[in-house]
Structures are given as structure tokens and as C-alpha cells.
Amino acid sequence: xxxxxxxxxxxxxxxxxxxxxxxxxxxxxxxxxxxxxxxxxxxxxxxxxxxxxxxxxxxxxxxxxxxxxxxxxxxxxxxxxxxxxxxxxxxxxxxxxxxxxxxxxxxxxxxxxxxxxxxxxxxxxxxxxxxxxxxxxxxxxxxxxxxxxxxxxxxxxxxxxxxxxxxxxxxxxxxxxxxxxxxxxxxxxxxxxxxxxxxxxxxxxxxxx
Amino acid sequence: xxxxxxxxxxxxxxxxxxxxxxxxxxxxxxxxxxxxxxxxxxxxxxxxxxxxxxxxxxxxxxxxxxxxxxxxxxxxxxxxxxxxxxxxxxxxxxxxxxxxxxxxxxxxxxxxxxxxxxxxxxxxxxxxxxxxxxxxxxxxxxxxxxxxxxxxxxxxxxxxxxxxxxxxxxxxxxxxxxxxxxxxxxxxxxxxxxxxxxxxxxxxxxxxx
Amino acid sequence: xxxxxxxxxxxxxxxxxxxxxxxxxxxxxxxxxxxxxxxxxxxxxxxxxxxxxxxxxxxxxxxxxxxxxxxxxxxxxxxxxxxxxxxxxxxxxxxxxxxxxxxxxxxxxxxxxxxxxxxxxxxxxxxxxxxxxxxxxxxxxxxxxxxxxxxxxxxxxxxxxxxxxxxxxxxxxxxxxxxxxxxxxxxxxxxxxxxxxxxxxxxxxxxxx
Numbered sequence: 001x002x003x004x005x006x007x008x009x010x011x012x013x014x015x016x017x018x019x020x021x022x023x024x025x026x027x028x029x030x031x032x033x034x035x036x037x038x039x040x041x042x043x044x045x046x047x048x049x050x051x052x053x054x055x056x057x058x059x060x061x062x063x064x065x066x067x068x069x070x071x072x073x074x075x076x077x078x079x080x081x082x083x084x085x086x087x088x089x090x091x092x093x094x095x096x097x098x099x100x101x102x103x104x105x106x107x108x109x110x111x112x113x114x115x116x117x118x119x120x121x122x123x124x125x126x127x128x129x130x131x132x133x134x135x136x137x138x139x140x141x142x143x144x145x146x147x148x149x150x151x152x153x154x155x156x157x158x159x160x161x162x163x164x165x166x167x168x169x170x171x172x173x174x175x176x177x178x179x180x181x182x183x184x185x186x187x188x189x190x191x192x193x194x195x196x197x198x199x200x201x202x203x204x205x206x207x208x209x
Numbered sequence: 210x211x212x213x214x215x216x217x218x219x220x221x222x223x224x225x226x227x228x229x230x231x232x233x234x235x236x237x238x239x240x241x242x243x244x245x246x247x248x249x250x251x252x253x254x255x256x257x258x259x260x261x262x263x264x265x266x267x268x269x270x271x272x273x274x275x276x277x278x279x280x281x282x283x284x285x286x287x288x289x290x291x292x293x294x295x296x297x298x299x300x301x302x303x304x305x306x307x308x309x310x311x312x313x314x315x316x317x318x319x320x321x322x323x324x325x326x327x328x329x330x331x332x333x334x335x336x337x338x339x340x341x342x343x344x345x346x347x348x349x350x351x352x353x354x355x356x357x358x359x360x361x362x363x364x365x366x367x368x369x370x371x372x373x374x375x376x377x378x379x380x381x382x383x384x385x386x387x388x389x390x391x392x393x394x395x396x397x398x399x400x401x402x403x404x405x406x407x408x409x410x411x412x413x414x415x416x417x418x
Numbered sequence: 419x420x421x422x423x424x425x426x427x428x429x430x431x432x433x434x435x436x437x438x439x440x441x442x443x444x445x446x447x448x449x450x451x452x453x454x455x456x457x458x459x460x461x462x463x464x465x466x467x468x469x470x471x472x473x474x475x476x477x478x479x480x481x482x483x484x485x486x487x488x489x490x491x492x493x494x495x496x497x498x499x500x501x502x503x504x505x506x507x508x509x510x511x512x513x514x515x516x517x518x519x520x521x522x523x524x525x526x527x528x529x530x531x532x533x534x535x536x537x538x539x540x541x542x543x544x545x546x547x548x549x550x551x552x553x554x555x556x557x558x559x560x561x562x563x564x565x566x567x568x569x570x571x572x573x574x575x576x577x578x579x580x581x582x583x584x585x586x587x588x589x590x591x592x593x594x595x596x597x598x599x600x601x602x603x604x605x606x607x608x609x610x611x612x613x614x615x616x617x618x619x620x621x622x623x624x625x626x627x
Contacts, residue, residue, distance in 0.1 A: 024409035029355040033408035035336075036353070050259055050468055051477055059260055059326040076410050085409075117477040127453075135554055136344055137353070144454070144555070146447040199451035200442035200503075201494050233618035238564040242617035244545075245562070259468055268469055268535040285619050294618075345553055346562070 004106055007175065008045070008057070011099030012064060015129050016041035016071035017092035022137055024075050025085050033075060036133060037068035041096070044128030048104050048121055052111045090190050093130055093142065097150075098182040101126035101157035102175055106165065115162045122158030127151055148189045149196055157182035213315055216384065217254070217266070220308030221273060224338050225250035225280035226301040231346055233284050234294050242284060245342060246277035250305070253337030257313050257330055261320045299399050302339055302351065306359075307391040310335035310366035311384055315374065324371045331367030336360055358398045358405055366391035422524055425593065426463070426475070429517030430482060433547050434459035434489035435510035440555055442493050443503050451493060454551060455486035459514070462546030466522050466539055470529045508608050511548055511560065515568070516600040519544035519575035520593055524583065533580045540576030545569055566607045567614055575600035 019040030023033035042058040049056040058064040079085055104125025108118035127143050127150070134141040143150050160178045164170035188194065228249030232242035251267040258265040267273040288294055313334025317327035336352050336359070343350040352359050369387045373379035397403065437458030441451035460476040467474040476482040497503055522543025526536035545561050545568070552559040561568050578596045582588035606612065 020408060023353075024407075026353070027355055028353050028408050029358075029405040030408055031358065031360050031405050032353040032355060035360060046260065051464070051474055053262070053471070053473065055262065056260055059322065059329060062323070062325045065325070065329070072408070075408060076406070079409055113477065114480070116480045116483070120477060120483070131554060136340060136350060138347075138349055138556075140556055141554060144441075144444070144446050144450040146445055146450060149447075149449065151449050151453060196447040196449050197494070198442075199438060199446050199448055199490070199493060200497055229617060232562075233616075235562070236564055237562050237617050238567075238614040239617055240567065240569050240614050241562040241564060244569060255469070262471070264471065265469055268531065268538060271532070271534045274534070274538070281617070284617060285615070288618055345549060345559060347556075347558055 004103055005063075007099050007179075008103045009063065009067060011096045011103060012041040012045075013067035013071060014041075014092045014099065015044070015096035015133075016068040017075065018089050018096060018130065019068070019133050020071045020075035021079060021085050021089040021092065022133060022139070024079055025089070026137055026139075028137075030072060030076060034068055034072045036137060037071045038065075039136060040129045040133035041068055041071075042129070043132040044100055044104070044125045044130075047128045048107065048125040051121060051124070052108060052113070054111065090142075091187065094153075094183050094186040094190070096129070097126050097154050097186055098157060098179040100129070101154040101182060102161045102178055105158045105161040106170075109162065109165055115166065119155070119158040119162050122161065123151065123154050126154035126158070146198060147195055148193055150186065150189075152196070153182045153185040153189070156185065213312055214272075216308050216388075217312045218272065218276060220305045220312060221250040221254075222276035222280060223250075223301045223308065224253070224305035224342075225277040226284065227298050227305060227339065228277070228342050229280045229284035230288060230294050230298040230301065231342060231348070233288055234298070235346055235348075237346075239281060239285060243277055243281040245346060246280045247274075248345060249338045249342035250277055250280075251338070252341040253309060253313070253334045253339075256337045257316065257334040260330060260333070261317060261322070263320065299351075300396065303362075303392050303395040303399070305338070306335050306363050306395055307366060307388040309338070310363040310391060311370045311387055314367045314370040315379075318371065318374055324375065328364070328367040328371050331370065332360065332363050335363040335367070355407060356404055357402055359395065361405070362391045362394040362398070365394065422521055423481075425517050425597075426521045427481065427485060429514045429521060430459040430463075431485035431489060432459075432510045432517065433462070433514035433551075434486040435493065436507050436514060436548065437486070437551050438489045438493035439497060439503050439507040439510065440551060440557070442497055443507070444555055444557075446555075448490060448494060452486055452490045454555060455489045456483075457554060458547045458551035459486055459489075460547070461550040462518060462522070462543045462548075465546045466525065466543040469539060469542070470526060470531070472529065508560075509605065512571075512601050512604040512608070514547070515544050515572050515604055516575060516597040518547070519572040519600060520579045520596055523576045523579040524588075527580065527583055533584065537573070537576040537580050540579065541569065541572050544572040544576070564616060565613055566611055568604065568607075570614070571600045571603040571607070574603065 016037035019037035020033045023036045046056040105122030108121040225246040228246035232245040255265040314331030317330040434455040437455035441454045464474040523540030526539040
């Protein structure tokens, strides 16, 4: 297995954990846990591959089905407290975000997309699975929560990846550095409530809902 | 018309009925009924065909537009009681599920996908349209309802179809047997509340929401 | 730039404004505003291009990223009152609807789809972005609001476009006439509560929810 595939599978596992944890919090059953884990972890990549116009990796390589199954089993046996679940959900989601913004950008560049499109597709891959997860579970997407930042770390990671590839400096070490930066930025923003200005300046002093 | 196309059109009609019945229950208008019928009945197949990378059948063959129109008209004139609507919705949805897990798996194998991917795509076809229907109508998807099982019958039907094709035993008779088994399993699970364990073992004794 | 591209970019801008205005009304932040503007304005076209099987325009031409950015900035500085936001949202959405039903139908016919599929794809393009916008923002989609009509003007615009192209009468002038008709019909329906019959005739005399 090459490095991007391993990174990708770890990203899939992290998002799968976020899906199974959300399923546990919503009171879904084991099958719902497996499906939400699959949608969260494979959905962003399927959308990316449809746009690139290549067969979605999740359907061509059965290895992609292992992380959702593993996450479902782990969550079933290990997690129960609601508080812990919410925190772990954000951490795993941040791990997936950090890896997918890199993998999505790399794959788009491999297939010859221009750098702007590659960054856009990296962000789409990173935020897509989590968005699908939250929408089908009828939650307000983390992506739109105004109390912290979510897409900015993914965007930063995609831009850094595109720049490193362009400069021919992208390798396992620099890739891991980018992932750590994205993960740390997302988690720190969540812990400390770092947030962006609201969509309308006239509402800046009001309380966000 | 060949057998798979007829099966497919019946599946489309069943899911279209589920869409129009949900539209009636939600107080949507006739146009909303037609759109929800179309999304429920054609959405799963469109996703399947995009993943297979062939032109979606709903767009290449106008025959696929007849079932949603028919369902919209039937629901308009025939159904009104809310109770009856909810029961019929589950029955038609189960009929669509039974046919689509077979048709989706067959089409994926026809296009040369490996059996694991074909089963995955059969399940995606079967549960996709209903998921889209429930999400856009702002309902908790039937797929995630922990009070009964929904995806397991579809998975069973997809696996049986893949095995029958592999053994060269798939024909109209065995296909109908698989559909009847899937339909019966789904309806019995709904009637008797057969359900899977919850996503987290630590919550098993609590009441499902 | 050719005429369809300019029409398309104006449609993108109108839907982007509807997305940013909805983000402002929901209390999302600036990043959420940019993302909702992008989803509303580019989502319908991406689905259309995936079905046509061509690379989505939003990913091949960076010009498509300007309207969402512009809309995000305009809404940030100019809009604050909730009442005004709701009205403007409907107006911009109607503008996008009017242009996208034309552009979607034209592009589908350019790629050789049959006229029925082209009309279907025109409607999908026109209603798709707004549907995605409302679903991810956890709103009841405007598309399904039984108090006025939404898809009928888009359907009319797609049919008129297909007929004009077939008769070889489609040009900038007739295109603008179609857009004005669709826009006017949608806005008048919204202002005066023109609505279609409910999905079930037995419920006609009840109050819509």
C-alpha cells in the first residue's frame, strides 16, 4: 500500500468513528451505526471521485469497507456516556478533516485538475462526508456552527498541500505536518470558541443561535 | 422489454407511491407530490448509475417518468386518511426495497463490478431513494429508525442476488423468490418490531427515542 | 464569453445571494455564508454535469467561484433586517430559477440528450441548488412549500427553451423573454399565494401546515 492510501484509510476510519458515535448519541441501532459510519467516511470521497470522473474508490477497493465495520464494533463495545461521545465525535471528525483535505487535493492534482479546482475538491472531500452525516441524522451540520471554525482549517490544509505539491516538497513528513496543523487548528478553535464574523455585519453584536 | 426493466419499473412505481403518500401526509401540493415521488423512485438509481458511470436510466428512457406521474395521480384521488397513508407508505416502500436491491446488484454485475461492490451498490440503490425522500421532506429516515430493521433485508436480497448470479441460477423465478423474501422480512420486522441492538451496548437497556 | 456563460454566471450569482441571505437569517458565520452560497449556486449545475457526464463547470472554470464570494461580501455589508432578508431571498432565488431552467436545458441539448431528458435536467438544475441549500440549512425546502408554486415556472421555462431550440428560434432576445416570464410567474405566485392543489384530494379543504 502506498502512503496516500494509508492516509486515506485512516481518514476513513476517523470519519467512520464520528458517524458511529453520532449514531450512538442519536439512539440509532447497529445497522444505522454502520450506515452512518459508511456515509460519513465514504460519502465525501464518492462525491470527489464522481467529480473527477473516476470510479469511486469505496466501490473499487473492498479495503474501504473495513474502517466503517471496525468503527461500528468499537463504538458498540466501548462508548456509552453522552458527554464523552460528543467530545470524541469532534476529535475523530477533526482527524478525518485533517487527512481528507490532503488526500482530496492530492487525488485531484493526480488527475490533472488545475490547482484552484484541486483545492476546492480537497475542501469538498474534507467537509462532504461530515455534512452528509449531519444532514441525514437531522443535525445542524458542524460545518455551519457559528461558534467555531470548521472549513477554514480544511481550506488551509488543501492550499498548503497544493503549494507543497507545486513546489515538489510534498512527502510523508510535510504531509504529516500539514495534517497536524489542520487537526490542531480545528480542535483549538472548538476548545476556545475561535469563530469567524457572522454572515451579516449588522448582526455582529447579537448572540449566535 | 426485458425482465430487469419490468422489475425496475415496478420498483420505481412502488417508491414513487411512497413518495406521493409522504407528500400527502406532509401537506405538500400536487407538484411537491410529483417531485417527491420522482426523487424517491429515481434518486437511488441515479446515484447507482453515476457510480457505475453510465447515463442514469431515468434520463435516457422516458418510460421512467410514467410511474411517478401515475403515483401522483393515484394518491391524489385515492388516499386521504392519515393512518392508512402511514401503513401504505411502509408497504410500498418495502416493495421498492425488495425490487431495487435485486435490480441494483444485477446492473452493477452487468457492468463488471466485483461482487462486493455489486452488493454495496445494490444496497445503495435500494436505500438511497427512500433516504433522499425522507431527508428532503425533513423526516427522520426510515433507514435509521431503531424500532425495526430496514437495511438488513436489502443487504440479504443483494447478497442472495449476487450468489444466484454467480451460481448461474438467477432467473425470473428465483428473482421473484428473493423479492418476496426481502419484502416479507421488511414487513414482518415492521409489524412485529424486530430490531437490531442499539449502536452502543452501554445504552441497550434504555428506551430508544 | 458567450451568452450562455454570462446567463449562467448571473444565475449563479442570484442563487449565491439566496444562499448568503439564508445564512444571514440562520445566524451562520461568514464561512458558512460562503459555503451555503456555493452550494446553492453551484450544486444544481454540478448534479446536472455529473448526469450529462462532463466535468462540472464549477471545477473547470474558476470564474464560477467569483459570484459566491461576491454574494458573501455583499450580504455581509449590506443586509441585516430579517424581514428584508426573507423577501430578497425569494427574489434572488426566483432570478436564479429563471436563468438556470434555461441554461440547464440548453446544456443538456448541447450534449445531445433527448428533449424530454433535457427538460427534466433543466428543472433539476433550476431546483437542485435551492433544494440542497434548504436541506443542509435544515429548512423546509421552498420547493415543497404548498402556499405557492415553485417548480411549475421552472418546468415552463425548460419546456419553452426546448421548444425554441427545436424551432431554431432560441436567441438572446427570446431567452430573456423566457427568463422574464419564469421570474414574473414565480414572484407573482409568491406575492399572491397562487398555489397548486394539495397532494391528496381528500385533504383539499384542510389548512396546509
